[in-house]
Amino acid sequence: MSNKTVSKSSKSLPAIEKKIKFPEGVTNCYIYVILCLLPLVVYHYYADIVNVKYYFYVGCSIILFVLLFAYGIGIVSKKEKLNFGAGSKIWTNISAPEKLLIGFLLVTAVSTFQSDYFFESFWGNEGRLTGLFLTLIYGISFLIISRFGRLRERLLDAFLFTGNLVCLFGITDYFKMDILGFKENIVPEQFWMFTSTIGNVNIYTVLAAMFAAISMILFIAEKNWKKRAYYYITLSISLMALLTGQSDNAYVSMLALLGLSPIYLFRYRWGVRGYGIVLATFLSLILCTHYLTLAVPESFGLSGIIGPVAKMKILPAAVVGVWLLLVLAFWMDRNNHKETVSVWWRRGWICLIGLVCLVGVYVLYDCNVTGNVERYSAIQNYVLFNDKWGTNRGYIWRIAMESYQEYPWYRKLVGFGPDTFGLITYHKYRPEMLQFSGEIYDSPHNEYIQYLVTAGAAGLFLYLSMIVLSIKRIWMKQKENPLTMAVLFALICYWAQAAVNINIPITAAIMWTLWGVSMAACRDE
Numbered sequence: 132m133s134n135k136t137v138s139k140s141s142k143s144l145p146a147i148e149k150k151i152k153f154p155e156g157v158t159n160c161y162i163y164v165i166l167c168l169l170p171l172v173v174y175h176y177y178a179d180i181v182n183v184k185y186y187f188y189v190g191c192s193i194i195l196f197v198l199l200f201a202y203g204i205g206i207v208s209k210k211e212k213l214n215f216g217a218g219s220k221i222w223t224n225i226s227a228p229e230k231l232l233i234g235f236l237l238v239t240a241v242s243t244f245q246s247d248y249f250f251e252s253f254w255g256n257e258g259r260l261t262g263l264f265l266t267l268i269y270g271i272s273f274l275i276i277s278r279f280g281r282l283r284e285r286l287l288d289a290f291l292f293t294g295n296l297v298c299l300f301g302i303t304d305y306f307k308m309d310i311l312g313f314k315e316n317i318v319p320e321q322f323w324m325f326t327s328t329i330g331n332v333n334i335y336t337v338l339a340a341m342f343a344a345i346s347m348i349l350f351i352a353e354k355n356w357k358k359r360a361y362y363y364i365t366l367s368i369s370l371m372a373l374l375t376g377q378s379d380n381a382y383v384s385m386l387a388l389l390g391l392s393p394i395y396l397f398r399y400r401w402g403v404r405g406y407g408i409v410l411a412t413f414l415s416l417i418l419c420t421h422y423l424t425l426a427v428p429e430s431f432g433l434s435g436i437i438g439p440v441a442k443m444k445i446l447p448a449a450v451v452g453v454w455l456l457l458v459l460a461f462w463m464d465r466n467n468h469k470e471t472v473s474v475w476w477r478r479g480w481i482c483l484i485g486l487v488c489l490v491g492v493y494v495l496y497d498c499n500v501t502g503n504v505e506r507y508s509a510i511q512n513y514v515l516f517n518d519k520w521g522t523n524r525g526y527i528w529r530i531a532m533e534s535y536q537e538y539p540w541y542r543k544l545v546g547f548g549p550d551t552f553g554l555i556t557y558h559k560y561r562p563e564m565l566q567f568s569g570e571i572y573d574s575p576h577n578e579y580i581q582y583l584v585t586a587g588a589a590g591l592f593l594y595l596s597m598i599v600l601s602i603k604r605i606w607m608k609q610k611e612n613p614l615t616m617a618v619l620f621a622l623i624c625y626w627a628q629a630a631v632n633i634n635i636p637i638t639a640a641i642m643w644t645l646w647g648v649s650m651a652a653c654r655d656e
Contacts, residue, residue, distance in 0.1 A: 246548025351405025
């Protein structure tokens, strides 16, 4: 991964061919700015954090668009061949995900123009600012990055450095230090809801999961011990940030990362070894965080399913035992120099995933259909689906689907209008929502239901198809490149948590940028 060999043929190339062309240079600068600065940008702390990051992202994107447009006009005015550094036929080799994205943008535009609330659909000002305007920004920047961007190790290193800052700040918030004074004007009852330079804990844990995914894959794949130490430290920080993030959403990302990464890692001996170290580290961090929590009584305390696990008396012995087993396994395998492992490592893991899924389906059926709730009292909050499930997500999802079912056929196809869920619920369910929880919901806290209701079945189908074909494209073209696979698992963490989270121009902007970078790595050179 850190190969610095230069071929003789590359040395003989003219200097002009080695220069980074303007579109590539400005696009790569844009990628650095979004990935490394957007997570840190704040103004009035949490009071306007979403708006500040929204304007920062949109402003940087518009500057990129203007610069590239001006460059293209300049080339045309000089009657030169239009070449942006990615081949003269820019759009002739468009990939399937890019085609689907264009279709998604067209559906979103149709949804906006047929909406009863055109202005609100265009700007998303009655929701989370993700109207047609921001969706177009996402889409255009994705297309530009996929054409002109470059995935480099130093880019991910810089992104992880930003991640260290964000996560360390969040960890100190867990211990109620508030070292930068972000919470001075927040009522004590809401201290736990906002953290780091991100804001809402659900959004913070999305970003922490993406940092964890990238650092985990790079740590396992890296051969240079200095770089590997850096990735290990970053991985430990991001995993601890997930544990202390006060959001059950984090467990969805952790389950996706730890559950799906072996399908990639278990092709190599270093992958199996590295995964074992990650698991042992994760258990150790649970124990370490528990002890630190006891030592600092002011801290919030581990929440969700991790809390009871951390308090288990057997956990210290389990952590020691796992590390001893790892040492023994490494010692017994010390003379085996084969890089690959048996295909049954992956096949066995896939069978395990299937078995876990079957057990999960049975538990859900037994609890929700058969009615044997008492069997699952320890995990009842996670497996019993009702209006209270997932901090009232069950209720929001129910009214979202009820609203969708009442649409006329054309709105079932293209939706009510981007980011107009808050208008639907306000006009139809306001008294019921106030009676149920005292809150007005402007998002279903599920991106896929959000797209179904606001962009219709066509919009959701195109978006999901884009995800599936992007994963396929990365796997087919880049599965031997740890950099691209690291980005892929960061995206998988986002897409998994999107099933219980909201689309907001903080983490979504990071996701779309990384998505574009992953497609850039796949394009034909």
